[in-house]
Amino acid sequence: MSTMFQANPLPAPVIEPGTEPYFDGAREGKLMIKYCKSCSKPHFYPRTLCPFCFGDTEWKQAKGTGTIYSFSFMPKATPNPYCIAYVTLDEGVTMMTQIADCDLATVKIGQKVSVVFKPTTAEGAPVPMFKPI
């Protein structure tokens, strides 16, 4: 079986109250993350209250580039193999994602990657995956 990335049908993300700007941004190709208005730290996944100090938070667009922190490739997954990963964004936060648009058997920790938005089913918002730069 080929280890080249092949798209799987992705469940549409559940839009919970407070997460709308993340997925609205995704529809425009923007990766949005949250910063604390009090301590200025970014965090992930996004919250309305900062997980470091409980300050109020605001959305900012991330550059969309980062480094693979860890990954796991499932060669026998169905319908297509996929590679889950943690990517540390250049802004400093680490997010769960998948690696895309490459030979998944060649993925390495420490690889530089950039965001690529992938469509989900039922006209759901696209979700951010990452491809090697």
Place this chain on the structure above:
Amino acid sequence: MTIRDKAYIVGAYEHPTRKAPDKSVAQLHAESAKGALEDAGLKLSDIDGYFCAGDAPGLGMISMADYMGLTNLRHVDSTETGGCSYLIHVSHAAQAIAAGKCDIALITLAGRPRSAGASGLQPRNWGSDIPDVPFEAPFGPVTVNSYAMVAARHMYEYGTTAEQLAWIKVAASHHAQHNPHAMLRDVVTVEDVLNSPYVATPLHRLDCCVVSDGGGALIVARPEIAKQLKRPLVKLRGAGESVKGQLGGNVDLTYSGARKSGADAFAEAKVTHQDIKYASIYDSFTITVLMQLEDLGFCKKGEGGKFVADGNLISGVGKLPFNTDGGGLCNNHPANRGGITKVIEAVRQLRGEAHPAVQVKNCDIALAHGTGGLLGSRHGSATLILERE
């Protein structure tokens, strides 16, 4: 307040089934409870405290208490931390006993994932209102790839090898050959593990635990009651619990909550690692064991690979005999949660009732540790230190 010396494990029972298509989950809970009561020499009406977790059908413990006829309860607790819930239950039962809230506590676990076709390859559906779900569920997080990412990072940071991880499975298989109830009784080699197919890199099929039906139960009682019973005395000396997640996006897969739960348990028990003659270490995957051994302090961080290699975990061969029942890797992982079996085998060892081929000589102090949830994202940790009196 300490729970040291305040409570004893007086009953322990592991359901012998590994496949139970003809039994309900509630029935497996009840049969496990009956077995533990018979082991202790107690009766149903003696129970005044009850503990169960998310594997129990119904709302909290209400359905199970009703089903089993627990009508004398004055203390209940359905703390849910996945597979380590039952170790936390032992600690909480001791706290309740010390506070005078109950005298004899029952803890049960049961499930039939094997008959239901549930494994660590499917996404677990804990509800869409969990705050991480919108940001993670689309990417296919399942149990095995979560733990696999921990293994991948450990290999990257510390040079840990697949061969070293395989030794954990090899050790478990050496023990399982003596357990007639174990699902997998064949002794395997490092090569067998490495030659089994990848499920989620870098974990092979034989790096993963079994999927089994089954159950288990424990009875925890106050000292005055324990000393009236006819069973060997197994006392709780120390306990610790913790929860660790993604740290607001500062994800660090190099350590687990065991760092905290273990330190707290050792401090309360006032024992050192050299005092531990036997350890039950949660083994959902080989990497789970390696991480916990490091975080509990049995070796330095990053040196777990060397520590587990060359049979060091095999009873009668290595320095730290572990999971002498065959563990989750070979014996049993009922309800896809192995916590209670970790305590049960520790009790067997302390009583001198483990299989003679794996019984640790002069086993007076043992440790049991559990990890629940997903080591690669968010998990609970619980440590118990037990002593034969």
